[in-house]
Amino acid sequence: MSAGRERLVAGYPESLTEQAFHYCPGCTHGIAHRLVAEALDALGLRERTIGVASVGCSVFAYNYFNCDMQQAAHGRAPAVATGIKRVLPDAVVFTYQGDGDLASIGTAEIVHAAARGENITVIFINNTNYGMTGGQMAPTTLIGQKTTTTPLGRVAENNGYPIRMAEMLATLDGPAYIARVSLHNAQAVVQAGRSIKKAFQAQLERAGFSMVEVLSTCPTNWGMTPVKALEHLEKVVAEYYRVGVLVDRTKEVAG
Amino acid sequence: MERRLMKGNEAIGEAAIAAGCRYFFGYPITPQNELPEYMARRLPEVGGVYLQAESEVSAINMVYGAAGAGARVMTSSSSPGISLKQEGLSYIAGAELPCVVVNMVRGGPGLGGIQPAQSDYFQATKGGGHGDYHLLVLAPASVQELVNLVREAFDLADKYRNPVMILGDGVLGQMMEPVTIADPVPVASLPAKPWATTGAQDRPANLINSLYIDPLELSAHNAKLIAKYERMAREELRFERYCADDAEILLVAYGITARICRTVVDLGRQAGLKLGLFRPISLFPFPYAPLADLIAEVGVNKVICVEMSAGQLVEDVRLAVEGRVPTVLYGYPGGVVPLPAEILSRIKGEGGANGVRRS
Amino acid sequence: MLHEIISAGFGGQGVLLVGQTLAYAGMLEGKEVSWYPSYGPEMRGGTANCTTVISTGPIGSPVVSNPTALVAMNQPSLEKFLPTVKPGGVVVYDQSLVSSNPALLRSDVKMIGVEAQQIAARLGNSKVANIILLGALVKAAEPVSLTAVQEALKMVLPVRRHNLLPLNYAALARGAEIVA
Secondary structure: OOHHHOOOOOOOOOOEOOOOOOOOOOOOHHHHHHHHHHHHHHHOOHHHEEEEEOOOHHHHHHHHEOOEEEEOOOOOHHHHHHHHHHHOOOOEEEEEEEHHHHHHHOHHHHHHHHHOOOOOEEEEEEOOOEOOOOOEOOOOOOOOOOEOOEOOOOOHHHHOOOOOHHHHHHOOOOEEEEEEEEOOOHHHHHHHHHHHHHHHHHHHOOOOEEEEEEEOOOHHHHOOOHHHHHHHHHHHHHHHOOOEEEEEOHHHHHO | OOOEEEEHHHHHHHHHHHOOOOEEEEOOOOOOOHHHHHHHHHHHHHOOEEEEOOOHHHHHHHHHHHHHOOOOEEEEEOHHHHHHHHHHHHHHHHOOOOEEEEEEEEOOOOOOOOOEOOOOHHHHHOOOOOOOOOOEEEOOOOHHHHHHHHHHHHHHHHHHOOEEEEEEEHHHHHOEEEEOOOOOOOHHHOOOOOOOOOOOOOOOOOEEOOOOOOHHHHHHHHHHHHHHHHHHHHHOOOEEEEOOOOOOEEEEOOHHHHHHHHHHHHHHHHOOOOEEEEEEOEEEOOOHHHHHHHHHHHOOOEEEEEEOOOOOHHHHHHHHHOOOOOEEEEEOOOOOOOOHHHHHHHHOOOOOEOOEOOO | OEEEEEEEEEOOOOHHHHHHHHHHHHHHOOOEEEEEEOOOHHHOOOEEEEEEEEEOOOOOOOOOOOOOEEEEOOHHHHHHHHHHOOOOOEEEEEOOOOOOOHHHOOOOOEEEEEOHHHHHHHHOOHHHHHHHHHHHHHHHHOOOOHHHHHHHHHHHOOHHHHHHHHHHHHHHHHHHHHHO
């Protein structure tokens, strides 16, 4: 093979800094970060993007995304993003939130940002527990799942039922694009990347609120090896939280 | 300049717009609703945005985002709503973002009432939320002063990169007085904010953040904030003296209570009592030294702190007086506006007690 | 010169408008003015009142213990505020809505009972009863001139209601005549 026929098939995204991730071995946050960065790169958005980091394992997301960032209080990222977007309507604004942040303490903020059709993009990492604080029950924790605050497993009679945020928000008229993806294998990761890019495109079209729920692993708190965690993600988690596109009104706007 | 009769709440809105504020995030609560309603009408006319948030919590976080994006931005509420905003205010102070927050105080605790009160003195001046921080707090006593201080508040917020609170009360928000509003600041002339998150074009990425996980870094950040508050204490003391130069009994009051006390001073002097008034206008920084100097200067033999709360302002007054003369509290909590005659009769020793309305 | 005027009645009778008109008139005459309304649930169908202060010097308290004048449009307002009026003050009340209980009346203030409802009805609109009382008050207490009040009404009434100005001017004049 001659040098002339070499071409770059993979590189380091410009929208990521060179800072090494602090995430646990086998955690899929890093993949999700990279997919967001690749989407920003592909659409040429880095210099006009403002990201909003939330509270949880991804609290330090601002160290990794090579764009302007704001760090928000727990659950409030959609409100912060709303403030930014209203001041800078031509900027691209995204939040990166976990399931404790978005589906528990931040339910009011996410529901109303979606209902307003706020023209922002939400990357919602669902790993069915509070990772940062040590693996407590989250609103997304599956029935029977053991966490530090459900040591015998989540019981509906006491802890209620898991929330399917994507489906819940899909009942609203404000969202332009809502999809759920999973990161359990290479094919799923490619699909996740497409959905994330699509969500940013929806924002560029000013179509309204867009969200991608990303099913993610937490080998440390699940007490599994990374490989076992990926299997669990595919076989168990994605069984309850079905992947797919729940809302796509982008074509309506484009047409 | 044109003199207009305006309600306090509406005058704030117009003054904010004149100061270059184009973003307002609101949530309804009595007695401040005229302000968000005014902004909802006026801001679209000047190319701004009024947005009603889903809660006070969201509204203050929208302020965080907008301030971080470099805008002059405002929100308003009344006491229970300000309690909800305290989380966001702590983050805003921590991230050093400029904004203006209006608090038209009503009685508490809990749902309390809707009538005028000053029982948010602590949560306004002592930080209010978690962590070591202060808001710069200004307490106007007339609608014109309200207008002037709103204008100044935006400049001070930018000067210090710190939230500024306008601390009013139900009377100030609801009353009408003639005002003149200074000419609008051209938005283009507002100070540049190179730290704002506007997109990292031709510069390194900017970050708005209050997280310092390393204790040494956090303590350095705290030191920077403390230095800022010390500078405020040197440069931003605001107060007023009325008939104080020969006062034997000195009243200390802020906001609408100071207006009432001004009448008490007049009535008392007609009756031969040498009354004077010291009115702090900046509540943080509090004018400790000017109050202490006044007491030393003129031979005041008694200080009476009059407040529409159960003893909040009096703590700062006592810190200033340092026990040199007796300092007593006339507290009127619960939304009861003390009338001049009832304060005067209490000074004369004709009865009245803290927390009890003579009627 | 210091006028402290309380205007009180049921919500919807226009007592706040009486106070606002006085405040505007004072401002037009270059005086210091303040206007402070009661607010909250009592506004909705309950009693409402406002305090207007008009002064040639800076105004201290916008809330007053002892007003120099009172406009009362119902019985509870008269009962509540009459005892607080300064001796020598002026009290204008709507006689059609207040039972003439002699125990209520004071001899050390100028009491002016006006059949405001009937006069307003004869003018063709019962809603101007408040303006009739305002006319009587301005004539009796002279906090501002009647001309300034006429100008002030143009500012208080929204432009779409300016067709009602002649009616209001007539009501103002009728109220003033009663005192004369």
